[in-house]
Amino acid sequence: MKFQQNLLNYISESLITTNETISIAESVTSGLLQLSFSQMPNASMFYKGGITAYTLDQKVKLLNVDYDEGNACDCVSENIAETMALNVAQLFETDWSIAVTGYATPIRSSTYKIFSYYSFAYKGEIILSKKLELHPKTQAFGSAGILYRIYFRLF
Numbered sequence: 001m002k003f004q005q006n007l008l009n010y011i012s013e014s015l016i017t018t019n020e021t022i023s024i025a026e027s028v029t030s031g032l033l034q035l036s037f038s039q040m041p042n043a044s045m046f047y048k049g050g051i052t053a054y055t056l057d058q059k060v061k062l063l064n065v066d067y068d069e070g071n072a073c074d075c076v077s078e079n080i081a082e083t084m085a086l087n088v089a090q091l092f093e094t095d096w097s098i099a100v101t102g103y104a105t106p107i108r109s110s111t112y113k114i115f116s117y118y119s120f121a122y123k124g125e126i127i128l129s130k131k132l133e134l135h136p137k138t139q140a141f142g143s144a145g146i147l148y149r150i151y152f153r154l155f
Helices: 002-018 032-038 056-063 067-073 078-092 145-154
Strands: 022-026 047-052 096-103 114-122 125-134
Touching: 022 032, 022 078, 032 047, 047 078, 056 067, 056 078, 067 078, 078 096, 078 114, 078 125
Parallel strands: 022 047, 022 096
Antiparallel strands: 096 114, 114 125
16 A cells, blocks of 8 residues: 555645645545545645535535436436536635546446546646446455545546
């Protein structure tokens, strides 16, 4: 895990040096990214907070996701991730934001695949959006194994 810690330290130092801030909107990772950012050195200097919105209703209420669009795709799409990223940045008034939504277990809605969409926004514009796929037979390491695998693929 040394690589991830070095990367998190780099992110922390970069945000402090540039005097920029970040916020997080999560669904599938259930707060894991928020936990990671809160544990970075001097986190209070750049990390303003985040939201874990797991259900359609909460994504609509807190992150201004369009109900009909979210309902049509089970709130898992590139556009939903982008909407979440843009709106969490606006809500927390941050320069940067990250959003992630997806499936941690293979279910019918995901066509039995494990994947997520993530988006990075900077100053009100999406700068990166991608789909991250894991093998459907991926086994969990305890209760949060899939979430950790998604997280460590992001970083």
